[in-house]
Every structure is written in structure tokens, then in C-alpha cells.
Amino acid sequence: RVNLAGVLDAQGNAGTGSASSGNFSIDTKPPEVTVTISDERLTAGETATVTFTFRESVTGFGTEDIQYDTSKGTLSALTAVGTDGKVWSATYTPRPNTESATNTIRVNLAGVLDAQGNAGTGSASSGNFSIDTKPPEVTV
Template identity: 50%
Template sequence: ADTTGPTATITLADSALTVGETTAVTFRFNEPVTNFDASDIVLTNANGTLGALTANADRTVWTATFTPTANVSDPTNTISVNLTGVTDDAGNAGVSTASSANYTVNT
């Protein structure tokens, strides 16, 4: 029986963002998830905004477009997911958070 919650990896297609750029952000889960939405995403250290989330058919890969904030120059940025609000099909909640690798914003 499945007794563990989902885990995630977060990747950005571009890790050095400049003025006028956007990039795809991918949230990849180790199993299908439910209850994943924008409220689970932490943008406190992101210096930007995230567009609407789109899931693949089996709900393991979610994508959105990230737009960096204008007039920002910051070498240390991350996007995180609070996994405690995300559950798998067996009802198990994730634990802790998952974070992207660092990316730079120079707009």
C-alpha cells in the first residue's frame, strides 16, 4: 500500500533571466497528485510572477510561465512548493518543501 506522500523537483528552462524574458517552470512529481494549485507555490524569493498551471494527463508534470519583476537585479532566487498541501491518489500529503535551483534576475 502507498503510505508516503509525493515529492517534487522544480526546474526553470532559463536560469539567467533578463529584461523582457519569460521562462517555463516545470513542477515534476514522483507520482500523480491532487490538490496542487497556485496556493502551494511559494514565490517569496522568486522576484517574479507565475502564470496559470497546466497539468499533463497523468498529473505528474505541471508547467507555468514565469515572468521576472521589472527593474530587479538579484543573483539568488528560488521557486518553492509547500508539499503539505499536495496529496497523492492514496490521500498521502507531501512533507516539507521542494525548491528550484538558484536562478538570476537582472531586469
């Protein structure tokens, strides 16, 4: 917005009122994601849904951005939830004969872009979950 009072043209005529630009938006925030897992205690025969919820629509998000210990489980392909590009899900399946109390699923945001072209930075992790798919053992 420009206040024209006090502005003179070449002939000395004073301006009046004000002039405004059209409306515009500013977005310099990088993409952010929240990672959740539907089951925090996985046992034999169970799977869990992992949900990746971005605060805005993103592009460039794929399984190559997801980090987890593949020796303890596998993650299915990503599926878009809805059509707005904000929410994705995948199924996590723990491997047999695994006992692990400390597990997370992390997203590396470096390759993820929002609609304005802002690149993600850093990473975001799920909460901790445990895996116990090892059958009980008896020593006699």
C-alpha cells in the same frame, strides 16, 4: 501466504499446501516534487518555464502551494502537462528594474495528496536563478 502443513481442523485433519491472498500494493510514501526552471539567468524581455514534476499523480496542487518573491516576478496559472496529474508548468516573468542574484521557486507540499491519500510533507525548491532586468546606468 499461509502454509497449511501442521494446521489441524476440529476433527484432527491436517492441512496441506498453502493459501495466498490476492495481490495488493502498499504506498505510504508522501508525494515528492522536482522543481526546474528553463532559464537560470533571466534578463529584460525574457520569461522562463517552471516545471513541477511529481513522482506520482497528485491532487490538491495549486498556485497557493508555490512560494516565491512576488516583488521580483510573477508566475502564470498552472497548466497540466499530459493527463496523468504528474507534471505541471507555469511561466515565470521577472519584473522590470530588478537585479537579484538569489532566487528560487519553492513548493509547500503540505496540501498535496497522492492517489492513496498520502499527504505531502516539507517543501522542495528549484535551483537558484538570477534576474537582471535593470537597464545599465551611467554616472557622469
